[in-house]
Each structure stands twice: as C-alpha cells, then as structure tokens.
Amino acid sequence: MNILDRIIENKLEEIARAQQILPLTELKKRIEDQPNPDRDDFGRALVSRDGLALIGEIKKASPSKGLIRKDFAPASLASAYAEGGACALSVLTERKYFQGEPEHLAQAKRSSGLPVLRKDFMVSVYQIYESRLLGADCVLLIASVLDNARLRDFIALADELALDALVEVHDEAELERAAGCKARIIGVNNRDLGTFEISLDVSQRLAKLFPDSSIKVSESGISTHDDIKRLGSLGYDAVLVGEHLMRQSDVAQAARILMTGVW
Numbered sequence: 001m002n003i004l005d006r007i008i009e010n011k012l013e014e015i016a017r018a019q020q021i022l023p024l025t026e027l028k029k030r031i032e033d034q035p036n037p038d039r040d041d042f043g044r045a046l047v048s049r050d051g052l053a054l055i056g057e058i059k060k061a062s063p064s065k066g067l068i069r070k071d072f073a074p075a076s077l078a079s080a081y082a083e084g085g086a087c088a089l090s091v092l093t094e095r096k097y098f099q100g101e102p103e104h105l106a107q108a109k110r111s112s113g114l115p116v117l118r119k120d121f122m123v124s125v126y127q128i129y130e131s132r133l134l135g136a137d138c139v140l141l142i143a144s145v146l147d148n149a150r151l152r153d154f155i156a157l158a159d160e161l162a163l164d165a166l167v168e169v170h171d172e173a174e175l176e177r178a179a180g181c182k183a184r185i186i187g188v189n190n191r192d193l194g195t196f197e198i199s200l201d202v203s204q205r206l207a208k209l210f211p212d213s214s215i216k217v218s219e220s221g222i223s224t225h226d227d228i229k230r231l232g233s234l235g236y237d238a239v240l241v242g243e244h245l246m247r248q249s250d251v252a253q254a255a256r257i258l259m260t261g262v263w
Helices: 003-021 024-032 041-046 074-083 102-112 125-134 148-160 172-180 201-209 225-233 251-260
Strands: 053-058 088-092 116-119 138-142 164-169 185-189 215-219 238-241
Touching: 003 125, 024 125, 041 053, 041 088, 041 164, 041 185, 041 215, 053 074, 053 251, 074 088, 074 102, 074 251, 088 102, 102 116, 102 125, 125 138, 125 148, 138 148, 148 164, 148 172, 164 172, 172 185, 172 201, 185 201, 225 238, 225 251
Parallel strands: 053 088, 053 238, 088 116, 116 138, 138 164, 164 185, 185 215, 215 238
Antiparallel strands: none
C-alpha cells in the first residue's frame, strides 16, 4: 500500500466519524442558512491579470518531508501571500498526514480576502458539502482517486453549490479523463502521489494536451523564477506553490521574488 492508498483509507474512516457527529442532512440544512457565495471567484482570480497567477499554498507538513513550517499561523501566512501578490490560496485541511485543520481555511480567507481552494482528498459528496460550509471557493478533485462517474458527479455538485473545482491530473490519460468530464480548471501535479518524486517535465509533457477553454495550472516542484518563466512559456495560467514558500522566513518577499525575479 503506497502513501496515497493510506491517505485515502484514513480519509474514509475520518468521513464516517464526521457523519456520525454531523449527518449529511444536517450539513445541508446548515448550508441553506448561509448566504450564497460569489460564483467562479477562484477561476476568475487565476486569469484576471497578465502573466502567471500565484496560488499560494498554506501547508504545515507532508508525508514525504515531515514538518515543513514550525511557526505555522494560517491567518498570518495568508496575509503574507496577499501582500506578496498571490491571486488565490490553497489550504491543506487533511489532518493526519499534512497536519491541517478545516478551520485553517476560514482563518486564511478572513485574513487575506483571497479566494481559497480546499486542498484535501475528496472521496465523498459529504466533503463537497462540508467544503461549502467551511467557506471554500474551490475544491480539489484528484483524478487518480476518482472514477469518471464520481468525477463528473463531484464537478456537477460543486457547480450546484457555487464552488469551482480544480481537477488534478498526473499523466496523459488523466488529463483526457478530466477534459471528458468537462473540467474547467485542470492542474498538473508534478509530484507522483505514489512515490512523491517531482519533475516539471510532467507539466511540459502535458502542456499541449489541455482543452483550449480550460484554465491551466502547474502544481508542485516550483521554486525559482526560471521555473515560472518556463511554465509561462508553456501556456500555463497559474502555478500552485507551497513547500518552497512555506520554508521562507519572509513569505511575502519570497513570493514576489519567485514571480517577478526581482530581489
């Protein structure tokens, strides 16, 4: 069993416990009492300016690297990303392997005012509704853990709840599936979730295969302005950067340097 398999197994157990505390019917009622969010905030943010948009990721730890940032304060980090020019945020909410918490998402959104992707391992409709209640603007859907039927259903449910969906792919077959399921935002993860090996060559290989109408995102392994220039030349609209920026003492300055190349 690889790392991804263990994460999914744990996630299914976590969802079962959550539904005992807050059943889906009650979760839906709570959503009905909330004001409707602005639709497409996340997607619009990624194409609202010239050049690549930065999705700044708030991540405390990972299964492969362990603790990434000791002084971890989601609200402060989110504000720093906004100051550094990020257009949107990605917030890890997975507890066991990434040391995230669902409340980190709300903290980040309140302090930054930026649209937020809930980055977790979505395997149940319960999580899509839960993401709406948490205040997410977008949910991550990983093609490798969802068959076509669930991928279509999750995209449709997200749309029904006024959420964007970023469909994450790792190879040609998954990109073809995402396009077939009418994904509007597609992210290429340069990290193999089975081995956690990283290469930007994945983004280069898949760049020409995106549907013309899609918003194109490159994720993971991005750490230099040369990486940014390379991905921009390949036609990507946005980059998602976490670990590199989470390791910097001044996140705002590091984000500006990464995106502009100016010290």
